Amino acid sequence: MSQGGRTKIAELLQSTPAGSEVTAKGWVRTKRGNKNVAFIALNDGSIIHNIQIVVDVNKFDDELLKRITTGACIRVTGTLVESQGSGQRVEIQAGDIEVYGSADPDTYPLQKKGHSMEFLREIAYLRPRTNTFGAVLRIRHAMAYAIHKYFNDRGFYYLHTPLITGSDAEGAGAMFQVTTLDLNNVPKDSEGHVDYSEDFFGKPCNLTVSGQLEGELGALALSQIYTFGPTFRAENSNTPRHLAEFWMIEPEVAFYELEDNMELAEDFLKYLIRYALDNCKDDLEFLTKMFDAELIDRLKFVVENDFVRLDYTEGIKILMESGAKFEYPVSWGLDLQSEHERYLVEKHFKKPVILINYPKEIKAFYMKQNADGKTVRAMDVLFPKIGEIIGGSQREEDYNKLRTRVAELGIPEKDIWWYLDTRRWGSAPHSGFGLGFERLLLFVTGMGNIRDVIPFPRTPKNADF
Amino acid sequence: MSQGGRTKIAELLQSTPAGSEVTAKGWVRTKRGNKNVAFIALNDGSIIHNIQIVVDVNKFDDELLKRITTGACIRVTGTLVESQGSGQRVEIQAGDIEVYGSADPDTYPLQKKGHSMEFLREIAYLRPRTNTFGAVLRIRHAMAYAIHKYFNDRGFYYLHTPLITGSDAEGAGAMFQVTTLDLNNVPKDSEGHVDYSEDFFGKPCNLTVSGQLEGELGALALSQIYTFGPTFRAENSNTPRHLAEFWMIEPEVAFYELEDNMELAEDFLKYLIRYALDNCKDDLEFLTKMFDAELIDRLKFVVENDFVRLDYTEGIKILMESGAKFEYPVSWGLDLQSEHERYLVEKHFKKPVILINYPKEIKAFYMKQNADGKTVRAMDVLFPKIGEIIGGSQREEDYNKLRTRVAELGIPEKDIWWYLDTRRWGSAPHSGFGLGFERLLLFVTGMGNIRDVIPFPRTPKNADF
Numbered sequence: 041m042s043q044g045g046r047t048k049i050a051e052l053l054q055s056t057p058a059g060s061e062v063t064a065k066g067w068v069r070t071k072r073g074n075k076n077v078a079f080i081a082l083n084d085g086s087i088i089h090n091i092q093i094v095v096d097v098n099k100f101d102d103e104l105l106k107r108i109t110t111g112a113c114i115r116v117t118g119t120l121v122e123s124q125g126s127g128q129r130v131e132i133q134a135g136d137i138e139v140y141g142s143a144d145p146d147t148y149p150l151q152k153k154g155h156s157m158e159f160l161r162e163i164a165y166l167r168p169r170t171n172t173f174g175a176v177l178r179i180r181h182a183m184a185y186a187i188h189k190y191f192n193d194r195g196f197y198y199l200h201t202p203l204i205t206g207s208d209a210e211g212a213g214a215m216f217q218v219t220t221l222d223l224n225n226v227p228k229d230s231e232g233h234v235d236y237s238e239d240f241f242g243k244p245c246n247l248t249v250s251g252q253l254e255g256e257l258g259a260l261a262l263s264q265i266y267t268f269g270p271t272f273r274a275e276n277s278n279t280p281r282h283l284a285e286f287w288m289i290e291p292e293v294a295f296y297e298l299e300d301n302m303e304l305a306e307d308f309l310k311y312l313i314r315y316a317l318d319n320c321k322d323d324l325e326f327l328t329k330m331f332d333a334e335l336i337d338r339l340k341f342v343v344e345n346d347f348v349r350l351d352y353t354e355g356i357k358i359l360m361e362s363g364a365k366f367e368y369p370v371s372w373g374l375d376l377q378s379e380h381e382r383y384l385v386e387k388h389f390k391k392p393v394i395l396i397n398y399p400k401e402i403k404a405f406y407m408k409q410n411a412d413g414k415t416v417r418a419m420d421v422l423f424p425k426i427g428e429i430i431g432g433s434q435r436e437e438d439y440n441k442l443r444t445r446v447a448e449l450g451i452p453e454k455d456i457w458w459y460l461d462t463r464r465w466g467s468a469p470h471s472g473f474g475l476g477f478e479r480l481l482l483f484v485t486g487m488g489n490i491r492d493v494i495p496f497p498r499t500p501k502n503a504d505f
Numbered sequence: 506m507s508q509g510g511r512t513k514i515a516e517l518l519q520s521t522p523a524g525s526e527v528t529a530k531g532w533v534r535t536k537r538g539n540k541n542v543a544f545i546a547l548n549d550g551s552i553i554h555n556i557q558i559v560v561d562v563n564k565f566d567d568e569l570l571k572r573i574t575t576g577a578c579i580r581v582t583g584t585l586v587e588s589q590g591s592g593q594r595v596e597i598q599a600g601d602i603e604v605y606g607s608a609d610p611d612t613y614p615l616q617k618k619g620h621s622m623e624f625l626r627e628i629a630y631l632r633p634r635t636n637t638f639g640a641v642l643r644i645r646h647a648m649a650y651a652i653h654k655y656f657n658d659r660g661f662y663y664l665h666t667p668l669i670t671g672s673d674a675e676g677a678g679a680m681f682q683v684t685t686l687d688l689n690n691v692p693k694d695s696e697g698h699v700d701y702s703e704d705f706f707g708k709p710c711n712l713t714v715s716g717q718l719e720g721e722l723g724a725l726a727l728s729q730i731y732t733f734g735p736t737f738r739a740e741n742s743n744t745p746r747h748l749a750e751f752w753m754i755e756p757e758v759a760f761y762e763l764e765d766n767m768e769l770a771e772d773f774l775k776y777l778i779r780y781a782l783d784n785c786k787d788d789l790e791f792l793t794k795m796f797d798a799e800l801i802d803r804l805k806f807v808v809e810n811d812f813v814r815l816d817y818t819e820g821i822k823i824l825m826e827s828g829a830k831f832e833y834p835v836s837w838g839l840d841l842q843s844e845h846e847r848y849l850v851e852k853h854f855k856k857p858v859i860l861i862n863y864p865k866e867i868k869a870f871y872m873k874q875n876a877d878g879k880t881v882r883a884m885d886v887l888f889p890k891i892g893e894i895i896g897g898s899q900r901e902e903d904y905n906k907l908r909t910r911v912a913e914l915g916i917p918e919k920d921i922w923w924y925l926d927t928r929r930w931g932s933a934p935h936s937g938f939g940l941g942f943e944r945l946l947l948f949v950t951g952m953g954n955i956r957d958v959i960p961f962p963r964t965p966k967n968a969d970f
Contacts (some may be wrong), residue, residue, distance in 0.1 A: 042769060048660065067931050084727075085662075086660060113931040141930070147929070165923040165926070177727060180665070184653075195515070197643060198645075199960060204681075204737075204750050218712065219684065219688065221682075224698060241963070254630075254961060262550030269734070284705065285668055300507035300509055307506050464608075465606070466606045468605040
């Protein structure tokens with residue numbers, strides 16, 4: 041495969057022998073020096089570190105050198121030599137330089153001084169050129185790859201569940217409508233309602249909030265599947281934890297009961313975090329230094345501890361007896377807030393916690409009902425700093441129980457007859473969970489705002505780029 | 506990781522020693538036999554082959570055995586023994602059987618006899634339980650994994666470009682609108698137009714037709730990126746080649762010129778097809794036997810031949826001089842149809858072809874203009890049977906040329922100022938291409954209809970499940 045006529049800076053810094061004639065291409069981070077020598081810090085995104093280019097000013101045209109400013113893209117051909125003081129093993133003694141594209145210092149928004157995260161969000165189309173977003177995007181890639189590798193190595197099949205859906209049965213949140221009708225002139229039927237027979241799909245359709253229901257169809261045929269795709273919430277929530285468009289991973293496994301599901305979740309999360317520690321060392325060190333001094337320690341905390349398994353009912357008891365002051369109330373039947381989850385993990389157990397057997401009223405209709413008539417076989421995995429990172433359950437595989445629950449909750453059967461049918465024919469015990477990819481990345485990168493772990497965040501009033 | 510209390514049938518058939526006590530779980534494909542012995546063919550999706558379960562009828566309860574019909578889900582514990590006549594190395598002598606879920610023979614739609622592809626599309630929620638769709642979905646998984654592995658191993662970063670977009674600049678096709686407005690009561694401004702200030706994003710938004718423009722932003726920061734995500738077309742095309750929702754792979758590489766781009770495309774496609782031949786042997790053999798006798802030969806044809814590189818102008822000349830009868834006209838300036846592409850590949854060169862330097866009028870605005878003023882540095886990769894499988898180009902990196910072309914085509918600058926800006930600051934030569942994932946799967950599986958290579962197809966008037 042072509043390298044585009046260059047050696048990557050990662051390779052130059054790590055393994056190319058000093059003395060080699062090399063070509064590097066990349067973007068100028070800084071240029072400094074004096075009238076005799078200039079030092080250019082060049083980055084190509086292959087690694088967080090820059091390579092230093094040493095330029096004998098007297099050998100180059102003034103006009104060329106003037107065009108080499110922060111943000112410019114250049115080619116440098118020269119000799120890789122051992123470095124005296126660049127902080128790296130090697131640097132390049134420039135022999136020839138070409139400017140592919142300059143960057144006018146009066147207009148280029150990314151000058152060398154630090155910018156606020158808010159400002160960088162406004163120029164999200166340029167922020168991948170910063171150290172911070174380079175690091176975040178490399179880690180994002182590494183985590184996505186590790187997810188595929190984990191499941192592939194274990195015989196799971198990646199199932200592409202649909203994005204556009206005619207069913208809104210899951211009720212996980214407000215949905216975006218997808219339409220080809222002209223909103224300036226919506227066709228109406230004789231009763232004055234929208235005439236969906238003229239819409240593309242012939243009925244109202246939305247963007248999915250979860251691939252789980254279709255994932256179960258896959259698991260009840262192929263045994264082990266996972267989804268990894270975009271999901272959507274049309275909730276008007278302007279918070280550091282909410283996105284309108286985000287990515288989700290949802291494994292679903294036939295013949296799994298809740299215990300198996302917990303084992304999978306713990307093994308999976310530890311694998312991912314170990315993968316980050318092993319493969320993203322430079323980027324994690326940068327983020328630890330710049331943003332979150334406890335980041336690497338927190339990652340190790342997860343890898344090195346067994347996850348506590350605890351009944352919801354026990355968890356509530358611990359919280360009520362803790363004497364701690366919480367903003368939100370604690371009592372049996374209420375959902376836990378992040379502050380409660382973090383108390384259990386950070387203060388009480390000092391380990392990640394898997395909380396199970398939640399009250400059925402606060403969980404989804406498809407969860408398997410326990411014999412007590414009050415709780416379901418739900419599980420939430422709770423982490424330090426962020427609280428819930430995974431939510432899952434054993435699914436109700438009994439046709440009559442599931443159908444009764446659907447009726448109790450007023451979900452129209454016409455929307456999910458196909459889902460119910462899987463319990464009519466060849467039903468089996470099965471379980472699964474959902475991991476929000478950006479939630480994982482908040483944990484792994486230590487970033488504080490979910491808008492800073494996705495390339496182009498979609499939030500209320502914002503769909504730029 | 507838990508195996509859910511069973512050994513996968515793939516492992517039982519391939520590597521578990523005869524004589525072992527084993528548990529298998531799966532779905533009954535067939536049951537036959539006589540009053541003394543029953544033979545159950547059991548499948549769990551881990552492999553296309555069934556394992557045979559031999560049941561001594563006299564040792565089991567009649568009522569239990571009656572519930573074991575096609576489609577039922579069962580657990581079998583017993584001894585793995587060498588097989589006499591099942592066509593497999595081993596079979597299971599049943600010691601204990603549990604029925605997880607029966608499948609009423611009067612209602613279960615997937616009886617053992619063959620079903621038409623049309624019928625299976627109507628029950629897409631059940632078709633993963635058939636041999637054909639099991640094979641297709643396993644190959645789909647293998648190809649998705651191979652794509653991620655190929656790019657990861659070569660230092661590309663997986664970039665998640667947005668699905669919801671406020672820009673419709675690419676013009677690759679009709680778009681779906683995404684909205685939270687109430688279509689029964691669309692808010693209007695004082696001039697009677699839709700008041701988008703009340704919509705979720707505060708402006709009209711659509712589902713993306715391509716991640717390329719955002720992909721270029723990534724490449725001009727990280728050097729090598731790829732996208733792999735859903736894309737959408739709201740075209741009212743009811744054909745075996747069109748889906749409203751499909752998946753696309755779009756690598757984009759800084760410092761690549763057209764030659765590098767061609768080399769990447771050829772290497773990438775050969776890698777994927779070799780991966781299928783190496784990893785999906787049983788499924789490919791099944792599809793070759795059942796649907797497309799030339800399938801495996803066609804895959805080998807691609808792997809074993811160098812791709813011809815040819816100017817569009819040369820291609821047109823060959824077609825005009827061929828004496829062949831085509832349905833659609835051939836002349837310089839017209840786009841090629843599938844019949845023309847296939848003629849070049851199958852009849853003339855007998856090799857895959859990369860056609861380059863197309864007339865600029867039939868290609869997108871962002872392609873790099875050649876010095877002749879007439880053509881652009883486009884490339885289409887043409888395959889046997891399906892014609893174009895990849896479309897790509899070197900991108901125009903010159904700010905003024907790109908801006909002029911945008912103006913000529915009447916694209917509003919307000920929609921893509923951010924894209925143009927990448928050519929203002931640190932621009933660089935760069936190239937990329939798009940591979941439709943389902944187009945690839947049509948080629949690799951030999952299926953004739955694109956609705957049969959995606960789990961839940963979305964087409965005009967159809968968004969079921």
